[in-house]
Amino acid sequence: MPTAARVIAALCLAALAWLVSDMVKPLFEEGKTFGNFNLINAVVGFLVGWQVVGARAGRGMGAAINNGLTGGVVMLFWALLLHSSYKMFQVSMRGRYDGAFEAAAAAFQIMFEFATLIATPLIITTLVVGSALSGLFAEYTSRRAS
Known part of the structure; x- marks a missing residue:
């Protein structure tokens, strides 16, 4: 159900x-x-904010920060998985993998490589602060809209 906090x-x-x-x-x-x-x-x-953070808004400020951080981690996981799967698909079209299991394992290996590449202090700090603020904004909106 659409709510202001989800939006x-x-x-x-x-x-x-x-x-x-x-x-x-x-x-x-x-x-x-x-x-x-x-x-x-x-x-x-957007999808993670709607499903994870927005759905859990209205449980208090401590929970809001936790919900925001959870949303940030989930968002990072799905983005990494999506992009690494696409990269694996590109490589598999060149016939580099012997089977489906090798390709699936490669997707997670690529995901790990992408994660280590982007694990800089500035990006991590931006994700942590931004996702915590997202949770707080959703909580504030939930309180004001109800």
């Missing part, structure tokens, strides 16, 4: 995903084309 949480995490996506781009090799990278991550952030 605010979704918009906050989508904006955070877009911001972090712009911060991540310089970490990759020069000349890499990103296509709809920001948009895909913003959609993931």
